[in-house]
Amino acid sequence: MSEQTEVVTQPEPAPEQRDRTVEQSSRWQQAMRDIVGGSAMISVLAVLLALIAGGILIAVTDARVQQTAGYFFARPGDMLAAIWNAVSKAYLALFRGSIYNFARDDVGSALTSLTDTLVFATPLIAAGLGVGLGFRAGLFNIGGRGQMIMAAAAAGWVGFSFNLPPVIHVIVAVAAGLIAGGIWGGIVGLLKAKTGAHEVIVTIMLNFVALYFLMYMLRTPGLLQAPGGNTPKTPPMEPTAIFPPLFPGHNVHWGFLTAIAATVYVWWLLNRSSMGFQFRAVGINPNAARTAGMSVSSVYIWTMTISGALCGLAGVNQVLGTVTSGFSSGIDAGIGFDAITVALLGRSRPWGIFAAGLLFGAFKAGGFTMQAAAQVPVDIVLVVQSLIVLFIAAPPLVRAIFRLPTPGTAPRRRVRASDRRAEKGAAA
Amino acid sequence: MSAETQAPAAETSNGAVAVAxxxxxxxxxxxxxxxxxxxxxxxxxxxxxxxxxxxxxxxxxxxxxxxxxxxxxxxxxxxxxxxxxxxxxxxxxxxxxxxxxxxxxxxxxxxxxxxxxxxxxxxxxETVPVPGLLIGTVSLSVPLIFGAMAGVISERGGVVNIAIEGQLLSGAFTSALIASVTNNPYLGLLGAAIAGLLVSFVLGAFAVKYFVDQIIVGVVLNVLVIGLTSFLYSKVLQADAATLNSPERFARIDIPVLSGIPIIGPVLFSQTIIVYVMYVAVAVIAFALFKTRWGLRLRSVGEHPTAADTVGINVAATRFWNVSLGGAIAGFGGAYFTLGSVGAFQKEMTAGMGFIALAAVIFGKWHPVKATLAALLFGFATNLKNVLGVIGSPVPSEFMLMLPYIVTVFAVAGLVGVSRAPAADGKPYIKS
Incomplete structure (x- = not known):
């Protein structure tokens, strides 16, 4: 399987081609072309396309739209109005649930939606950073789920069974979670480095192993099961181990600050540290990195360990911040897989992932409001999310849909004219 | 200079690895x-x-x-x-x-x-019901085997198929819907194959035409299919389950004489039509992959696309259509969830079976028959857990469920046997 998992690589224009463009078109035109055809524009258009596709899905499955479609040719206005109603109602609910709830009276409670978005975004950012870090080193960590589960189990166990002073308890619980996630990820790196086992297969398999291990611990008294209970669920966390809220009256907690800290750390690691330099070098070309004297094995091990710890941070945030009343086997809530889409949308850049995490957090927070207010099942969020990534993964497709130019190239007619001139020159 | 000094070192280290x-x-x-x-x-x-x-x-x-x-x-x-x-x-x-x-x-x-x-x-x-244990094994293995065949065909051609899960799920959904609406389970089977085909069209288009990382497309396609089927299930199927989600199930067909043989008879020869198709499919694929022109071409684009291209094989088309064929097979297998065993579609009803099928492909060394045996082993482990759950076991059932996954980790780590992928598996072929 491919060593390079750096997803979206822009084709580098050939140097002579670039020179020619600079000669022929003015600098402003060139800048405009690069902005319109560049990767940021592709991301925005991908989100737009996916939302349009989601809108079509909402409209097609809406009862009123189906009803009015029966007499579309008699009164087309009815169906168009029905489509507009269904789609706008759903997307307005999405906005209300994720950013600003204008149905509320005061600004404070209207902003609850925004702080809910931050709550949903926190684990997505953390796990997205983990997956993105792997991408930069050429590793594909699909094991976010397993790493989250192991971290949640460790942090949760520390969180409900220890008696420690307030601040220390949180720190110990977070550390336990990070270590557990790091070990679960590090196993993969170790196997890859020592035996060449492909990390995709190993992480998928370890996801299931972690899940069944958690299920076993959850139903075994003395491990994670709440004493006296028969259900596979842990006891609630001790108050000393819970992340305190950031603002009174809102759900957002100190976990969000850990996500910001993790983003800064990954940015520093990748862009300012020599270890991160090695990660990137191995990601671009492991053979060249080996030739340059870097230890590819240790890069694999360290990348997977840190990646696992970051996914672990997502699990820690779930148990110490979001689901503090005791958790069951669904604690990962699909975040391990969502994180892949977050990392892809963020193009594996730390702050890009941060933004992508916020966007998908908003989709999640708004999705539930949409389900309640507009009877649109929350699963549509998955559809929109995966379509965004599909569109982003194939820039030529988006460029073809919107007839955008490829950045760094001259308009076709000019290239042809200059080609002809060059040919003439050669002939002469 | 540095390249010169590095080269012999690399050679010896490679040699040491080979010997070890x-x-x-x-x-x-x-x-x-x-x-x-x-x-x-x-x-x-x-x-x-x-x-x-x-x-x-x-x-x-x-x-x-x-x-x-x-x-x-x-x-x-x-x-x-x-x-x-x-x-x-x-x-x-x-x-x-x-x-x-x-x-x-x-x-x-x-x-x-x-x-x-x-x-x-x-x-x-206690008493172990041996026929029950084996019948359950076969029935749990059916979607795994179809999925594994899809994986074998696709990966032999050099395209990693992580989307097996999505193909199975789309097949399960479509077959339930079509079989319910038309009251004809055979049309449901056809619809399932077409649904799997459509999913793999997307995989093929992105992986072969746009050179997008195949693993990423596969993972995203799984999410897309889970999202789409769950959305349509909640919004459409649940609203009118009686007409849209109550397919007629296939009846078991007893093969005369053979079904009366003790142990083997009820396990192998008293099954639904999907299982009989599976026997044929495995045999045909195993034969065709190694004995026909189609198989040779498929394997050549998976092992050495440049060489295949040189002798005039259209690598992109071969890959695209074989990934599609694999998708159709997996979709067909997905119909077993709704038309063969459960009888109605449920959200995310494949529950990771596609990933186990992928594990079976690797554990079975990309060989149809060995992958089938691996799938049967995984089905057996799952069913053993069910049977021991009924009669009570000293080993926690979760550890039995873990077993296939741990075995696969050992397999890819090379501890159980060398598991070598087709040489160009996962590598896009960009014709220069």
């Missing part, structure tokens, strides 16, 4: 046998159960010959099995010392012996 690996390969079988034999010693002999006897029910009511239940003494069986296991491990070690390979049938005999010993130990004081 060759040595490990030859000793893997006896070491693995030894570990399992030790496990048998610890469990069956050193930790005997209180109950003295274990029963094995061998017949169902419909067989020609009724074989009475086999009652064996639990402890003595454990001791005999353990001795036999150690003998096989020793024999395998002797074979390796003579630089000979351990044949596959020895591995199978070892595995069967270990299972007999394990059942005699785990189910002491």
């Amino acid at each position: 690996r060759a040595a490990v390969v030859s000793w893997k079988a006896p070491i693995a046998f030894g570990v399992f034999a030790l496990l048998a010693l610890v469990l069956f002999v050193l930790n005997p159960r209180a109950e003295a006897e274990t029963g094995f029910r061998l017949s169902t009511g419909r067989d020609f010959i009724q074989i009475p239940d086999l009652i064996v003494p639990a402890f003595v069986t454990g001791v005999i099995v353990t001795i036999a296991l150690f003998a096989i491990a020793l024999w395998s070690a002797i074979l390796v010392r003579q630089r000979r390979k351990t044949p596959l049938w020895v591995v199978i005999v070892f595995a069967v012996l270990f299972m007999v010993g394990f059942l005699a130990w785990a189910a002491a004081g």
Whole structure:
């Protein structure tokens, strides 16, 4: 399987081609072309396309739209109005649930939606950073789920069974979670480095192993099961181990600050540290990195360990911040897989992932409001999310849909004219 | 300069790796046998159960010959099995010392012996329904085997198929919908194959045409199919479940004479049409992959696309259409969830089966028959957990469920046997 998992690589224009463009078109035109055809524009258009596709899905499955479609040719206005109603109602609910709830009276409670978005975004950012870090080193960590589960189990166990002073308890619980996630990820790196086992297969398999291990611990008294209970669920966390809220009256907690800290750390690691330099070098070309004297094995091990710890941070945030009343086997809530889409949308850049995490957090927070207010099942969020990534993964497709130019190239007619001139020159 | 000094070092390190690996390969079988034999010693002999006897029910009511239940003494069986296991491990070690390979049938005999010993130990004081255990194994393995065939075809052609899960799920959804609306399960089967085909069209288009990383497309497609089917299930199917989500299930077809054979009959020859199609599909794929022009071309674009291109094979088209074929097969297998076993579509009803199928492909070394055996093994582990859950087991059921995944990790780590992917698996072929 491919060593390079750096997803979206822009084709580098050939140097002579670039020179020619600079000669022929003015600098402003060139800048405009690069902005319109560049990767940021592709991301925005991908989100737009996916939302349009989601809108079509909402409209097609809406009862009123189906009803009015029966007499579309008699009164087309009815169906168009029905489509507009269904789609706008759903997307307005999405906005209300994720950013600003204008149905509320005061600004404070209207902003609850925004702080809910931050709550949903926190684990997505953390796990997205983990997956993105792997991408930069050429590793594909699909094991976010397993790493989250192991971290949640460790942090949760520390969180409900220890008696420690307030601040220390949180720190110990977070550390336990990070270590557990790091070990679960590090196993993969170790196997890859020592035996060449492909990390995709190993992480998928370890996801299931972690899940069944958690299920076993959850139903075994003395491990994670709440004493006296028969259900596979842990006891609630001790108050000393819970992340305190950031603002009174809102759900957002100190976990969000850990996500910001993790983003800064990954940015520093990748862009300012020599270890991160090695990660990137191995990601671009492991053979060249080996030739340059870097230890590819240790890069694999360290990348997977840190990646696992970051996914672990997502699990820690779930148990110490979001689901503090005791958790069951669904604690990962699909975040391990969502994180892949977050990392892809963020193009594996730390702050890009941060933004992508916020966007998908908003989709999640708004999705539930949409389900309640507009009877649109929350699963549509998955559809929109995966379509965004599909569109982003194939820039030529988006460029073809919107007839955008490829950045760094001259308009076709000019290239042809200059080609002809060059040919003439050669002939002469 | 640096390249010159590096080159010999790289060569020696490669040579060392090759030698070490060759040595490990030859000793893997006896070491693995030894570990399992030790496990048998610890469990069956050193930790005997209180109950003295274990029963094995061998017949169902419909067989020609009724074989009475086999009652064996639990402890003595454990001791005999353990001795036999150690003998096989020793024999395998002797074979390796003579630089000979351990044949596959020895591995199978070892595995069967270990299972007999394990059942005699785990189910002491109870009766193990052997036909039920095996029937459940086959029925749990059907979607796995179809998924594994999809994976084998696709990966032999050089395209990693992580989207098996999505293909199975789309097949399950479409077959339930179409079979309910038309009241014809055969049309449902057809619809399932087409749904799987459509999913793999997307995979093929992105992977072969746009050179997008195949693993990423696969993962995202799984999310897309889960999202789409869950959305449509909540919004459309649930609203009118009586007409949209209540397909007629396939009836079991008894093959005359064969279905009356004890043990084998009810397990293999009293199944739905999907299972019979599966037998044919595995046989045809196993034959065609290695004996026909289609198979040779498919394998050549997966092993060395440049060479295939040089002799005039259209690499992109070959890959695209074979990925599509694989998708259709997986979609067909997905119909088993709704038309063969459960009878109605449910959200995310494939529950990770596509990933187990992928594991079966790797564990089965990209070979259709071995992948089928691996899928059966995984189905057996799952069903063993169900059966032992009913009669009570000293081993927590979760650990039984973990077993296939751990075995796969060992397999890809090269501890169970070398598992080599097609050389160009996952690498896009960009024609220059």
